[in-house]
Amino acid sequence: MAQAWRCSGLRWSAHGPELVWDGGRRSALTWGKRVAFGVAEGGVRTCVGARGHACPRRAAVPGRGTGGRCEECARLDRAHSVAADTLADDPRPYHVYLAWFGPGMAKVGITAVERGPVRLLEQGAVCFSRLGSGPLMAARRTEELLRAALRVPDRVPYADKRTVRSALPASAAERAAELADLHARASALPGWPESLDRAPFRPVDHAGVFGLAALPAAVGEVAELVAGGAVSGRLAAAAGPDLHLETTRGVVVVDTRLMKGWELVPTADTGELTVPVRAFRERGAGTQEGLF
Structure with missing residues (x-):
């Protein structure tokens, strides 16, 4: 019987994207790499636990x-979380940033200065620029200022991000244009916290890091993994938690967060998928779930 592995998710580093497995093993991902795995027959997806601890149940x-977590572990994971506004006394400095994912898709957010650009890579930001840095609460107030005054959201759904990656403007300058305008409007607003050090507009482009040049349009996305199912294809691009795989049916997006909690085993590299896949065009337009 083939050895089963549990995936901890996709991680971004200076070396690019890597799949991380329980026990610390890492699988580097490069463009053109064949990605093939199956879900153990009779397997059940189990909670991945929270904050480094296994799910007791x-x-x-x-x-x-x-998320890959039960309700109890999800609550524990969000406790003392900056994202959930439960860690107001974090002494670390924070960046406030503007991120762009595609035409009309920009957001404001914050990330610890010590994390560098990792948070933006994790979110799949095609382009970003920092607005400033300072204490956590000053960064939060700046984020709220932009949401209220400019109606800039603090979240963009992944489902929206992945549908536009193959149709982005060709040049980095074009991709940064919306952010340049938004940064200028934000900088002109009154009411910025005095403790926040402002930053000039300096766009950082991730299109090359993600492998988005000449990316074929995706035909759909994996809806879920199932026991006995398999995923196989050639890696065309990766952004945020998503892998864009070239398969026998075309490019299909695999959200690696769906892999957490399953026992995964090696499988034949056929380029085929035997898991539920939904088409982008069907989202919110009916009840049909399957694509293939």
Whole structure:
């Protein structure tokens, strides 16, 4: 029987994207690499735990959830979380940034200065620029200022991000144009916290890092993994948690967060998928779930 592995998710570093496995093993991902794995027959997706601790109940979790956690572990994971506004006394300095994912898709956010650009890579930001840096609460107030005054959201759904990656403007200057305008408007607003050190507009482009040049349009996305199912294809691009795989059916996006909690095994590299896949064009336009 083939050895089963549990995936901890996709991680970004200075070396590019890597799949991380329980026990610390890492699989570097490069363009053109063949990606093939199956889900163990009779397997059940179990909670991945929280904050470095295993789920005490090894609870079963739905295949379509991207968190991979039961309700109890999800609550624990969000405790003392900056994202959930439960860590107001964090002494670390924070960057406030503007991120762009495609035409009309920009957001404001914050990330610890010590993390550098990793948070932006994790979110799949095609282009970003910092607005400033300072204490956590000053960064939060700046984020809220932009949301209220300019109606800039602090979240962009991944489902929206992945549908536009193959149709982005060709040049870095074009990709940064919306951010340049938004940065200028934000900088002109009154009411910035005095403790925030402002930053000039300096766009950072991730299109090359993600492999988005000449990326074929995706035909759909994996909806969930299932016991006995398999995923196989050639890596065309990776952005945020998403892998864009060239398969026998065309390019299909695999959200690697769906891999957490499953026992995964080696499988034949056929370029085929035997898991549920939904087409982008069908989202919100009916009840049909399958593509193939």
